[in-house]
Amino acid sequence: MIVFINISLYLYIFVIGCVIGSFLNVVIYRVPKEISFAKGRSFCPHCQAQIKGIHNVPVFSYLWLRGKCAYCGEKISSRYPLVELFTGVMAVFIFWMYGLSFQSAVVFITGAILICITLIDFDTMTIPNGLVIALMAPALLCFFFFPEVGILSRVIGIFVVSLPMLILTLFIGDAFGGGDIKLMAVAGFMLGWGNTVLATFIGLVLGGIVAVFLLARKTEARHMAFGPYLCIGIMTSLLFGDIIIRWYLDLFGL
Structure with a gap:
């Protein structure tokens, strides 16, 4: 029973991490373009069509849509699900190290910001x-x-x-x-x-x-x-x- 609870807890942490990773993708895309990441729904970078909730499930939607936009069919960068997966794994690892604590939250927030800085710097040199x-x-x-x-x-x-x-x-x-x-x-x-x-x-x-x-x-x-x-x-x-x-x-x- 304890093993099942632990597995469920780690799975929950992983899912939450992936969801946050999806938000990080929004930040990485919008901040260099000076678009607010706090307002407006996600949209396809090619055809600008708003993405439905069912098409915006971290990792799963990318696999379901075979890496293509549901509207225009253009290829979606594999970096999006990779960021989501990495953030989920990072969340699990930090939770494993620090448990359910303020330290976990601080380290995870730091890691999330550093992910954004890393990929934006790769893209824009800034x-x-x-x-x-x-x-x-x-x-x-x-x-x-x-x-x-x-x-x-x-x-x-x-x-x-x-x-x-x-x-x-x-x-x-x-x-x-x-x-x-x-x-x-x-x-x-x-x-x-x-x-x-x-x-x-x-x-x-x-x-x-x-x-x-x-x-x-x-x-x-x-x-x-x-x-x-x-x-x-x-x-x-x-x-x-x-x-x-x-x-x-x-x-x-x-």
Whole structure:
């Protein structure tokens, strides 16, 4: 009986995560186009027809319609169901880590915002100020619900990465985008200085690997989006930062 209840609870969390993922798709599509994501029903990006509720069920509708619009027949990007699935899996994983708690809510909200930042930056090479401002909310909540990170560490975290990034950008044009700098300032308060450095290191490594791959394919890598890799680093540090840092220190007997 307990096993059935647990499975049902995790399934419920997954479904809720997928539904929120569907909303994130709306944000990702509309914010760069300066369309309100709080008003108006979802519509097909090709024919602009409003999508009926039965055609807007996360993941299921995409499979049922075979990845095509029910009205114009145009292909729908597979990214939509993938975002929904990923958000659902993320919700389950966070619930598994933190249980039904305020910590779960804060970490999930952070992850949801970072998903939006990641995909918008991939699409437009920009990080909207509105999403950085939205990230301030869970960053402030982290101060209350993750008290193990002290206020001094958080204040230092605001500047430990963002300030060097700003200085580099002033001396080397386009070294980092303004969105990247603001993102790391907010993340610095959220994570504290140690995990902020770790998040940046992860972002640099991942971004560097992708840049080498693009250069090997003779693809322009100079203006690649860096925000997505920082977002991966931020989420990784939020979830596992202390474990990774402890492992690293133990590796060298520190």
